[in-house]
Amino acid sequence: MADFNKILTPGNYNEGTINVVVEIPTGSTHKIEWNRELAVMQLDRVEPKAFAKPTNYGFIPQTLDEDGDELDVLLITNDPLTTGIFLEARILGVMKFVDDGEVDDKIIAVPADDRDTGNAYKTLEDLPEQLVKQIEFHFNHYKDLKKPGTTKVEKFDGVEEAKEVIAESIVRWNNK
Secondary structure (H helix, E strand, C coil): CCCHHHHHCCCHHHHHHEEEEEEECCCCCCCEEEEECCEEEEEEEEHHHHHCCCCCEECCCCCCCCCCCCEEEECCCCCCCCCCCCCEEEEEEEEEEEEEEEEECCCEEEEECCCCCCCCCCCCHHHCCCHHHHHHHHHHCCCCCCCCCCCCEEECCCCCHHHHHHHHHHHHHCCC
16 A cells, blocks of 8 residues: 555645545444554454444545644545545535544545536535534544543534645644
8 A cells, every 4th residue: 555645645625625545434333544654554443333434534645633643534425435545525614523622623525526416515505414413423422432522523614614724734744
């Protein structure tokens, strides 16, 4: 496997697109994480079935969030994507999120070329309300069996706020 942080850029986020590397497919209970030191995907743990991921989960290369990991992406597709692939995605917004006292924001995106939906999703408002509720519920509760009350979805914001979060994460990466 290639080192995604060496061969991929964050993408053209100012124009609304990013490169995303998929770690976890939609519906998976496997917490797969990019191990930056070894440049491999690693199974960190297996979550309970009740906490399967409501979306694909990945990261933007050459970024660092405030928690010290690459900036996370919730990637919405009708079918699960495979661990280890990358794609160009269109930014819809950001979920402002705190995990155990640390900022751990999640960019929300869709494939840049989604012919299945006819590229129907342009903003967070275009997403089905039920999906947004499921995402919020998942992230507010996915650690409840082990560490209750340690996660909090603060709010959802649009594309411009997402671009600011990405820009800050690129600066952190470049200054590491």
